[in-house]
Amino acid sequence: MYLKNIHLYSFRNYTDQTVQFKAQKTIIVGNNAQGKSNLLEAIELLSTLKSHRVSRDRELILEDAQTGQILANLTRSYGTSELALILRSSGRRTVILNQEPLRRHIDFLGILNAVQFSSLDLELVRGAPEVRRNWVDTLLIQLEPVYSHILQQYNQVLRQRNALLKEIRKRELANQNDKTESFSSDVSQLNLWDHQLAETGSRVTRRRARVIERIRSLAQAWHSSISGKTEILQIKYLPNVNWIEDDPIQVQQAFLEKIEQRRLAEQQLGTTVVGPHRDEIEFTINHTPAKSYGSQGQQRTLVLALKLAELKLLEEIIGEPPLLLLDDVLAELDANRQNQLLEAIQDRFQTLITTTHLNSFDPQWLKSSQILSVEKGQICH
């Protein structure tokens, strides 16, 4: 796929900016805090409807403006699409595809596919389990947009179940007199939420297991190649609820059994302790956990291998090369890792690269790239 152009209106520090992409590789150069990452963030939003940097739309809109807009034209093997996203400070969004506003945001996902790689991605190895869960979830949404709906349903059930557990805990602590009546109503309500948690949670965990299964061998092959065949990467999915067979009924049964085991703990803590919101993904290098024992170099190799695997998996499943967004990462990679990355990209993936300096680039690369410079929210072609 190929992103032909993008227009930003009142988005971050851009007032009104059009960018025409003219080569497979575009290098966006500028000092810190000029708007390089903001441009990639706009593309990320069109791809996933999420930004990995903020959760509130207010921050995405130019200061003092009420609405912001991102518009882009994309060519795919089946034709061209015009994508538009309107952001409002109230948080209400409008997504428009080929000039038709879409009622379901899910229909917007999966049109522009992109893999993003930034220095923040080292957190994939070093950070909390939530970072790894978000990584798998974001990948799943691109591969299978309906997953965003599945995840939303699970989170809604989780929120409501947590609210009920909290309420039960509060009442227990207050030691109310009408305990018997409220107790039986609590039990039946909780029972209802247990089943909902099992149903929605099993959809999440089964899909996570499948995508990890698919990405594992791709990442292992890259890791082995980048490390000169000296390291073996293992990726293990450690679901909070263990299950063996990928069968909805059996997985739900495993959920209900674990909920029963942890019933007392949940009621004492007043929160849900069973479910995929507590999943972990473990990376080991030569059988040692990468998080605590991996050297900086090994961790970088691992993240690069994961990103290259994402690129390959997306390409395999969607049937054409996704975009690659490299946010200030090339300079951080040593010559070997840079070469591996550049060799893997070649000319197949449209790649957007931000950097503060051009001197770390291969001269051949610079020659074949479009170079844009950014200063204070203005892009010069």
Ligand SMILES: Nc1ncnc2c1ncn2[C@@H]1O[C@H](COP(=O)(O)OP(=O)(O)OP(=O)(O)O)[C@@H](O)[C@H]1O
């Ligand atoms: N909502 C907003 N309205 C106006 N300006 C904003 C808004 N959000 C961010 N900015 C500005 O955007 C700039 C940051 O841009 P960006 O994150 O793209 O930096 P960058 O060019 O990638 O630099 P670095 O190399 O430091 O990452 C800052 O000057 C910040 O004040």
